[in-house]
Amino acid sequence: HGKQGKLVKVEGDPAHGYSRGRLCAKGYAYPQYVYSPERLRYPLLQYPRGSGSWERISWEKALDLIACKLLELHDRYGTNLAAAFNKFSGNLGLLHYAVEGFFNSLGAHTRPVGNLCQAAGWDGQSCDFGEAVSPDPELMAQAAGIVIWGANPAATSLHQWHFINQARKKGAKLIVIDPVFTPTAAQADSYIQINPGTDGMLALAVAKLLIKERKYDRKFVAKKVKGWGAFRTYLEEKFSLEEAGSITGVPMGVMLELARLYTQSKPCASWIGFGLQRHGNGGQNVRAIDALAALSGNLGRPGGGVYYQHLKTCFPSSLENYAKDISKPRQVNLLDFPRQALALQDPPVRFLWVACRNPLSQDPEPQLWSKLLGQMELTVTVDLFMTETARLSDLVLPAASFFEDYDLHHSYWHHWVALNEKAIGPYFEAKSDLEIMSRLAERLNRLSPEFTTFPVKLSSLDWVAAELNEKVRRLLGVEKWQDFLSGPRKLKISGTPWQDAGFKTPSGKYELYSEGAKKMGLPALPVFKEPKRRPSPYPFRLLTPQSLLRLHSQFGNLPWLNSGREEEGLFIEVNEAVARSKGLKAGDEVKVFNAFGAVTARLKLNSFLPRQLVIMPQLGAHSSANRLISYIPTDMGGRNTQAPGIAYYDAQVNFVKCRREREDG
Incomplete structure (x- = not known):
């Protein structure tokens, strides 16, 4: 809600079929976020780097500094490989892909690859199903049984918790499997405490019990599964239930209870949290849970199946497609970015653009990040606040909040797409990623014609319209972006994947035995391998884990979310x-x-x-x-x-x- 050009109140949209008008505490606190006295207002130049001596400069000077450094590096090395960017999912609006689009428009450059959140599980599900797709999360309300493997929706997914409670009102039983007794575990019908990283072994133990008691779906296995014989042999001859109990910490009686839920409470939903695949054996953990859902006959049933992520709801951004020849980009693992970037030569990385991220707080080994930034000739950070990363940058540019521009929002979980309408004007001199990249491209081409191919004359709404190509319009049932003014639209895709059992694997079947996994140098079967640990002084x-009132390094500076917690600290x-x-x-x-x-x-x-x-919960920027x-x-x-x-x-x-x-x- 706005009044005289100012944001005064935020409410959920009751027309959104997933959130249904509900917001978490962070959502209601957005007015304080937008108008925080700590928010960046103007471009700031720091000299010397890390000194805390900041000078307010104009956008014109800031863009000139950036453009001149990019041109100088290109002249020095004959390529743009010395220029790198580091960006991830700080904002899921499609127009934030302007950063990737701009760097693509420079030709060959240094870019991040990888995924901080769900990479191992994504590959695991691709081996099993052929692609990573989940049922419509709203259909979880139709489940007769729900098993949550390592997620904590009572604290971190308010909207999904609603659908879980709908199912429970109709008699569904909820089992939570987690090393930690979370708020979700406290409200479950049964809580199974498991040793960290052993979820895959528990899933395989339950699968063995299904085979032993002949409770598996024999019809599905006979017609739609590849590798059944090899998998069964592995479980019967090489897998010990006693060892599984010892390693997981889960008693046999509890395993039997879990087996009964999977076979007697159909459809049974398995929700895999991202945490359990953040182990050395993470992909295999996910594959084992997938296998349990398949053998128990819970795939392709509305309300059942495996819920992990759903990338069919994410469509590519047109902003990435205005590229020069980037046949030889230099790729750096996002998860090990500073170490790999420091090792690059011919040419070395000397320019870094950071957007939608705070790596000095959120990435491993931040001391390596400090070393990398120390070797840059120019580091530019675009953010709403003076983060740890911004403090070690040369130039900080104030970013607009999503209330200050148009965008199109999708999800890797639910199936809805919504227009983000501009509610207020920019906060002081803050600008969106799209406007910043457009103005920088214009400045570069003025100094060196055709240096970049990034379009500079299109508005935010022009780009929103460009996202709605024929396929997307058909999936959303819209003709133009204005159709979103009446409310969000749901993608016209199946809410229950594998209902026809037509998997996207090479065999067309669910693959217990995956040649794809074998090509990755991994076991073809979802076997359990405990991560190697040597005796050490660090036992x-x-x-x-995430916490209720924070999102990684964000929201820790808001009074509404800090009331009574000011002195809590790490x-x-x-x-x-x-x-x-x-x-x-x-x-x-x-x-x-x-x-x-x-x-x-x-x-x-x-x-x-x-x-x-x-x-050690994630409690904000200063407690990493x-x-x-x-x-x-x-x-x-x-x-x-x-x-x-x-x-x-x-x-x-x-x-x-x-x-x-x-x-x-």
Whole structure:
């Protein structure tokens, strides 16, 4: 809601079929986000880098500095490979792909590949189904049984929690499998506490029980599954239920309960959270859960199936298509970006553009990021706030919020597409990614004609219209962008994939035995391999889950979301008995450390936590635990994202009480 050109209130859109007018706390806090006194207002130039000495400059000067550096580097090296960008999903609006489109328009450059969120699971599902598609999440309301593997919707997915509760009102049973006793686990019918990274072994154990008791879907297996014989032989001859119980920490009786739900409560929905594939065996974990859903006969049933991600709802952005010849781009793994970028030569990376990201807070080994930025001749960060990354940049450009321009929003989860209407004018001199890239392209071509092919005369609404090609219009049932003014549109795609059992694999069947996995150097079957761990002085597994009132490094500066939490700061949750054995009590200040770094945190006790596990929730920009995390690749990820995922949750740490120097006198 706006009044006299100012945003005064935010409400959910009741016409949106998924959110149905509901917002999370962060959504209601957006007026404070937009008008935060910490928000960037003007372009700022820092000299020397990292000094905190900032000078307000005009947009004209900022664009000149950037354009001249790009042209100088091209003249020096005869290529644009010395220019790189680093960007991910800080905003899912399609027009933010202007950054990728601009760099494509320069020809060969240095670009990131990979996916921070779900790479391993994406590959795993591609091996099994042929592509990563999920049922319509609204259909979860029709499930007779729901198994949540490592997700916490009561805290992080308010909208999906609504559909889960609809199913439960009709009698559906909810089982939550998680190492941590989360708010979702607290509300479940059954909670299964599992050791981290062993979800795949539990799924295989339940699959073995189905085979042993002949409860699997024999008709589906006979007609629609490739590799059934090899998989069955593996489970019967090489897989031990006793070992599975020992490794997972799940008793046999609980495994039997889970087996009964999968076979007796159909359709049964399996929701795979991203966390369980952030282990070294993450792709295989997902493949094992997929296999359990397939064998139990829950694929292709409305309300059932496997819910992970749904990329058919994401259509490519036209903004990426205005490219020169980029047949030889230089690709850098987004998840190990600073290490790989530092190693590049001929030419070295000397210009970096950062957008929709705060890597110094959110990426592993931020000390490597500091080193990389130290070697840049010009680092430009585009953001709404002075983030950790912005503080080490040469030039910071103020970004517009999504209330300040038009855009088109889609999802990798639900099936709706909505027009983001412009509600207010720009905050001081803030500009959208599209306007920034258009103005920079115009400046470059003025200084060096045809240096870039990026279109400079199209408005935001012109680009929105360009997204709606014939195929997209048909899928959405619209003729023009103005049709969205009456409300969001749902994509006309199947809400229940594999209903006809026509899989997108090479065999056309569900593939327990995957040649694709074999080509990746992995087992063709979804076998369980426990990540290798050597005895070390860091015996505790570190998990860094999302929290209710934050989104990674965002929203930590808003009063509405900080009320009563101002002094909370970074904390670590530890098993109560473990803390006592170390002579520690609640509230103690502890040093959490490993070979990569150390942080100071306040101790919280959690009697429900496994002894070998500690938790440091993501609580905002200034409390990152990522300095304790190094880049450990997952087993999968390279097939779809061109780089392995990252095993965030295989980090090991130790902790001790902080020692304070005695004061004299």
